[in-house]
Amino acid sequence: MESSIIEVANLRKVYRIGSEKVIALNSIHLTIQKGEFVCLLGTSGSGKSTLLNMMAGLEKPTKGTVRILGESINAMSEKKLAKFRQDYLGFIFQSYNLLPALNALENVSLPLTFKGISKQVREKRAAKLLDAVGLTSHIKHKPSQMSGGQQQRVGIARAFAANPEIIFADEPTGNLDSKTTQEVMELMTTLARKRNQTLIIVTHDREIAKFADRVVRILDGNIDGITLQKETIGVVE
Numbered sequence: 001m002e003s004s005i006i007e008v009a010n011l012r013k014v015y016r017i018g019s020e021k022v023i024a025l026n027s028i029h030l031t032i033q034k035g036e037f038v039c040l041l042g043t044s045g046s047g048k049s050t051l052l053n054m055m056a057g058l059e060k061p062t063k064g065t066v067r068i069l070g071e072s073i074n075a076m077s078e079k080k081l082a083k084f085r086q087d088y089l090g091f092i093f094q095s096y097n098l099l100p101a102l103n104a105l106e107n108v109s110l111p112l113t114f115k116g117i118s119k120q121v122r123e124k125r126a127a128k129l130l131d132a133v134g135l136t137s138h139i140k141h142k143p144s145q146m147s148g149g150q151q152q153r154v155g156i157a158r159a160f161a162a163n164p165e166i167i168f169a170d171e172p173t174g175n176l177d178s179k180t181t182q183e184v185m186e187l188m189t190t191l192a193r194k195r196n197q198t199l200i201i202v203t204h205d206r207e208i209a210k211f212a213d214r215v216v217r218i219l220d221g222n223i224d225g226i227t228l229q230k231e232t233i234g235v236v237e
């Protein structure tokens, strides 16, 4: 389909530890549309992170393919894949993964240094994003000088800085209280919507799943069901 941005076909991942075999993903088929907000929902060990990591090209599947923007990421060399990730993909982690020695502004502008953008433009863009996440007063703060929610907002600003087509987030609110979780979810949704970016979030929390357009339930390495919550496909604003 013309507007599909990610196509997962026959995806399988088997981990081997000695003689033990874990089928983390059985045979996954999934198509995600541009601008969609998809939630991968499931209990611990169901295979959510494995699926996200394969879709983001962070891990190699045992079988099957992932196509992003029409290109098979499995066929790419490591070098090409790294460049592809830099150009099109953004990541938000549960543990924030900010660089401790850098302040908020530097953390957010870092992904832009690889894009050949001048320091002045980088910092201007980073400051604008930090403003969008409500952290104008904290641009000089280092991660250790911020709360968990503030650090995650920096993490969100950083993921959006390079304006990626797709943003992947694995339990992005896993370390936050319920009020901050709501704020962070609303922030991610609003930012992605505004720019028609595709958002894929892994969670075990049904409250978080409520924000998504579509919920893909994962059970024992399989898709157990898909619920369409909001119609985004074919909607033109």
Ligand SMILES: Nc1ncnc2c1ncn2[C@@H]1O[C@H](COP(=O)(O)OP(=O)(O)OP(=O)(O)O)[C@@H](O)[C@H]1O
Pocket (backbone or CB within 6 Å): 015, 016, 017, 022, 023, 024, 042, 043, 044, 045, 046, 047, 048, 049, 050, 051, 204
């Ligand atoms: N590197 C690995 N080596 C061996 N087994 C692994 C590895 N990574 C994941 N697994 C196994 O694959 C299965 C799926 O793991 P995965 O991390 O995808 O689950 P999850 O749904 O993200 O769980 P959680 O909610 O706890 O993060 C689990 O049984 C896990 O033990």
Ligand SMILES: [Mg+2]
Pocket (backbone or CB within 6 Å): 048, 049, 050, 170
């Ligand atoms: Mg996980």
